[in-house]
Amino acid sequence: xxxxxxxxxxxxxxxxxxxxxxxxxxxxxxxxxxxxxxxxxxxxxxxxxxxxxxxxxxxxxxxxxxxxxxxxxxxxxxxxxxxxxxxxxxxxxxxxxxxxxxxxxxxxxxxxxxxxxxxxxxxxxxxxxxxxxxxxxxxxxxxxxxxxx
Amino acid sequence: xxxxxxxxxxxxxxxxxxxxxxxxxxxxxxxxxxxxxxxxxxxxxxxxxxxxxxxxxxxxxxxxxxxxxxxxxxxxxxxxxxxxxxxxxxxxxxxxxxxxxxxxxxxxxxxxxxxxxxxxxxxxxxxxxxxxxxxxxxxxxxxxxxxxxxxxxxxxxxxxxxxxxxxxxxxxxxxxxxxxxxxxxxxxxxxxxxxxxxxxxxxxxxxxxxxxxxxxxxxxxxxxxxxxxxxxxxxxxxxxxxxxxxxxxxxxxxxxxxxxxxxxxxxxxxxxxxxxxxxxxxxxxxxxxxxxxxxxxxxxxxxxxxxxx
Numbered sequence: 001x002x003x004x005x006x007x008x009x010x011x012x013x014x015x016x017x018x019x020x021x022x023x024x025x026x027x028x029x030x031x032x033x034x035x036x037x038x039x040x041x042x043x044x045x046x047x048x049x050x051x052x053x054x055x056x057x058x059x060x061x062x063x064x065x066x067x068x069x070x071x072x073x074x075x076x077x078x079x080x081x082x083x084x085x086x087x088x089x090x091x092x093x094x095x096x097x098x099x100x101x102x103x104x105x106x107x108x109x110x111x112x113x114x115x116x117x118x119x120x121x122x123x124x125x126x127x128x129x130x131x132x133x134x135x136x137x138x139x140x141x142x143x144x145x146x147x148x149x
Numbered sequence: 150x151x152x153x154x155x156x157x158x159x160x161x162x163x164x165x166x167x168x169x170x171x172x173x174x175x176x177x178x179x180x181x182x183x184x185x186x187x188x189x190x191x192x193x194x195x196x197x198x199x200x201x202x203x204x205x206x207x208x209x210x211x212x213x214x215x216x217x218x219x220x221x222x223x224x225x226x227x228x229x230x231x232x233x234x235x236x237x238x239x240x241x242x243x244x245x246x247x248x249x250x251x252x253x254x255x256x257x258x259x260x261x262x263x264x265x266x267x268x269x270x271x272x273x274x275x276x277x278x279x280x281x282x283x284x285x286x287x288x289x290x291x292x293x294x295x296x297x298x299x300x301x302x303x304x305x306x307x308x309x310x311x312x313x314x315x316x317x318x319x320x321x322x323x324x325x326x327x328x329x330x331x332x333x334x335x336x337x338x339x340x341x342x343x344x345x346x347x348x349x350x351x352x353x354x355x356x357x358x359x360x361x362x363x364x365x366x367x368x369x370x371x372x373x374x375x376x377x378x379x380x381x382x383x384x385x386x387x388x389x390x391x392x393x394x395x396x397x398x399x400x401x402x403x404x405x406x407x408x409x410x411x412x413x414x415x416x417x418x419x420x421x422x423x424x425x426x427x428x429x430x431x432x433x434x435x436x437x438x439x440x441x442x443x444x445x446x447x448x449x450x451x452x453x454x455x456x457x458x
Binding site (some may be wrong): 005009013027028031034035042043047063064072074075078081085122 | 270311
């Protein structure tokens with residue numbers, strides 16, 4: 001019993017403490033360095049997103065389940081990677097196909113973009129939600145299936 | 150004298166680690182962890198199903214999946230996800246624990262690692278995955294289980310104490326690591342609060358701009374910068390000083406209540422839920438949970454008499 005007990009404790013504890021020797025920023029699972037609150041964030045921030053563009057010119061972010069597997073962070077990672085690899089157009093078309101399977105009335109086009117915001121001012125007033133800067137990486141139409149009779 | 154002191158300290162630590170505990174307390178922890186494994190695996194299933202739509206180029210394997218150069222067959226992952234659900238339930242009921250315990254831990258590790266292997270590593274299942282491994286190797290079904298239904302309840306023993314101590318040590322170590330990560334990133338300046346405020350702002354803006362639910366409380370709190378220094382200081386202290394809670398079960402309970410409050414704060418300010426610690430399930434073994442079993446038995450024994458009367 002003692003050997004098993006100490007074996008389980010020492011092996012798991014050593015695993016949990018292993019990231020003490022890792023460089024800052026390296027992560028893994030389930031052994032983790034828990035870097036989620038350690039990245040230095042400035043007030044002015046960039047975020048990538050897929051925007052649904054309506055005919056009246058308004059833009060709304062597309063929900064994560066249409067972009068990746070439903071998790072917001074995974075959607076961000078998917079968009080960021082597509083932009084970095086020059087695949088923004090392919091991503092745009094894939095999300096457009098996902099959207100077209102749902103009834104998304106009024107959405108004509110999608111835009112894959114990087115937007116810059118003042119993150120603290122963002123929630124103070126509606127003006128804070130206007131991006132300080134927006135770079136569009138790809139734009140694509142949303143196919144609309146003909147309504148069934 | 151130094152040698153005596155050193156040996157005395159080790160002996161006390163060894164005695165504490167192997168302090169006798171009731172089999173029912175470990176059994177309650179097993180039931181809670183089994184149910185959480187099943188429920189969390191149910192929660193992971195939609196994400197597993199949606200990965201069918203992701204390109205293989207998005208696969209970034211981590212942990213036990215690191216040797217994979219391509220995603221494992223989608224049907225296999227879905228099957229393992231279903232096994233994780235079933236095995237979690239079997240752990241909860243205590244059926245053939247020497248097989249279902251390791252199976253549940255392995256299946257859960259696989260599906261939770263798979264979820265993290267698409268470019269984003271999550272941190273909400275780490276503690277549960279580690280606790281599942283401990284329960285897999287512990288005699289956790291010696292009471293309140295199908296395995297033990299024909300056996301008398303064993304007396305309190307060190308064999309039921311060490312798994313509870315191991316769970317406590319690992320829990321504290323995980324939070325200690327999260328605290329150390331903050332210190333490595335920004336030193337004690339992290340406690341000043343600006344770092345936390347900007348993080349909460351960043352997180353909520355990103356969620357809003359990615360079409361997800363964000364915290365209206367967190368976004369409103371950003372207008373009050375003075376709030377964040379005490380919040381950041383308390384969070385950092387709870388994590389970095391966590392090992393001090395191992396002094397006694399009483400200090401562990403106080404620390405656990407503070408950690409539940411800490412996770413409630415994260416939920417309110419960032420709309421990020423860590424269900425296992427937030428619900429207190431991660432800390433059940435810190436309390437004399439066997440009283441639940443005693444209470445349930447007393448209630449069950451009383452009912453036939455009432456029916457007879």
